[in-house]
Amino acid sequence: MNELPETGLILNLALAVGFLLVTVAVLLSLWRLIIGPDQPDRILALDTLYVNTVALLVLLDIKLASSLYFEAALLIALFGFVGTVALAKFLTRGDIIE
Amino acid sequence: MTTELTTLLVEIFVALLILIGAGFTLLGSFGLVRLRDLYERLHTPTKATTLGVGSLLIASAVFFTWREPGVSLHEVLVAVFLFITAPVSAHLIAKAALHQRSPSRSGLPPESLLEKHDGHGAKPRPNAEAKQKPSQTG
Numbered sequence A: 001m002n003e004l005p006e007t008g009l010i011l012n013l014a015l016a017v018g019f020l021l022v023t024v025a026v027l028l029s030l031w032r033l034i035i036g037p038d039q040p041d042r043i044l045a046l047d048t049l050y051v052n053t054v055a056l057l058v059l060l061d062i063k064l065a066s067s068l069y070f071e072a073a074l075l076i077a078l079f080g081f082v083g084t085v086a087l088a089k090f091l092t093r094g095d096i097i098e
Numbered sequence B: 001m002t003t004e005l006t007t008l009l010v011e012i013f014v015a016l017l018i019l020i021g022a023g024f025t026l027l028g029s030f031g032l033v034r035l036r037d038l039y040e041r042l043h044t045p046t047k048a049t050t051l052g053v054g055s056l057l058i059a060s061a062v063f064f065t066w067r068e069p070g071v072s073l074h075e076v077l078v079a080v081f082l083f084i085t086a087p088v089s090a091h092l093i094a095k096a097a098l099h100q101r102s103p104s105r106s107g108l109p110p111e112s113l114l115e116k117h118d119g120h121g122a123k124p125r126p127n128a129e130a131k132q133k134p135s136q137t138g
Helices: A007-036 A039-064 A069-092 B004-036 B043-067 B073-101 B109-117 B124-130
Strands: none
Touching: A007 A039, A007 B004, A039 A069, A039 B004, A039 B043, A039 B073, A069 B073, B004 B043, B043 B073, B043 B124
């Protein structure tokens, strides 16, 4: 096999559309985070926001053709979950560590 | 010639997966803004967004497996983690919302049932008590 071909036209186009859609998704969940009428709404918006960020990082990985950001995506997924659990528990119990 | 064809096919496959994944991610966040109360809004981020991110991660796994030697498995790790944690966090948020008596369009369960699930260390919100009729002791 001669040298690896660069990512072609179709993939670049799909990546551009994908970045656009996921960015709009991030903005929409940010909007819910701002207007959310209640505290659980805001926790849910934060949860969605970090999952969207993981999607954005995965797209960036494909775009740059390097697996540099997978650790970052994994860490965001992990700490986002911990944050959601802590906030929801705080609302339910009035305390995080009992 | 065959390498060219393989490249094209893999690219089309990865591009399709990216479009499906990004579309579902957008759909999840759109539902988060569009739907009317919290219990409806819980549906879209936990189902559509998780499916979308899963599709993107499959696209990434296919791409890196094709491009680099060996099988790429980091993505599967992230996907499994997200698929496990999404229902757990949705359950916790729903529990917090029920504890706060967050209003629902189709009505909340009866107060006696809600009180049973409030837990021992918890005290209900003061305005929740004021809003509800004094419940019969039991």
